Amino acid sequence: MTAGPNRSESLARQQILQxxxxxxxxxxxxxxxxxQHPCYEHAIFGDALTVPAFDTVELGTPLLLNAEYWVVGVPAEQVSDYFQLILRIWEAFGWHVSVDQQAMPQRRARTRTPDDYNLTVVDNGKGDLAITASSPPFAREAVGGDPLPSTITHP
Structure with a gap:
């Protein structure tokens, strides 16, 4: 996949947030x-990062944006239920979800949106859920944008 002409880090940040x-x-x-993890002060993801879109880093290699968030407010005994609920939400959006059967004791599921954004939900096997979102590639020259919020509250 190559960098799209109408893609940028700023637009990727907006779409991931959406x-x-x-x-x-x-x-x-x-x-x-x-x-911020709700129980561990040192378990902080931080703002989204740009990373090379491909394994080989050559001059002009496109970038993608990767954002990670803890899902907070989920009772530990209901993590499995919320994991499944997130999968059902993504399926309701019309997105195909694939569950990684090899990730034990963690559970991991992925989806790809029609515009090539990847979303992953992870049950770490310790009572926590996290969601990762990554953008399709964009040109190195198209970097910059407002930081994502440190907390996204229920709309």
Whole structure:
């Protein structure tokens, strides 16, 4: 996949925020997304990062944007239920979901949106959920944009 002519980091940040907000909107009201783990002060994801879109880094290699958030407010005993709920939400959007059967004790599921954004939900096997979102490639010259929020509350 190559960098699209109308793609940029700024647009990727906007679209990732929209997909995360759309997902969050369909979860119960007390759920939020946060860079900060609710129990471990050193477990912080931070703002989205640009990374090379391909394994080989050559001059002009396109970039993609990768954002990670903890799903906060989920009772530990209900992590499995919320994992399944997120999968159903993505399927309701019309996105195909694939579950990684080899990731035990973690569980991981992925989807790809029609515009080539990837979303992954991970149950770490320790009572936590996290969501990762990554953009399709964009040109190195198209970097820059407003930071994603550290916390995304229920809309």
């Amino acid at each position: 997909y995360l907000t759309d997902t969050l909107q369909r979860l119960p009201f007390d759920i939020a997304l946060s860079w």
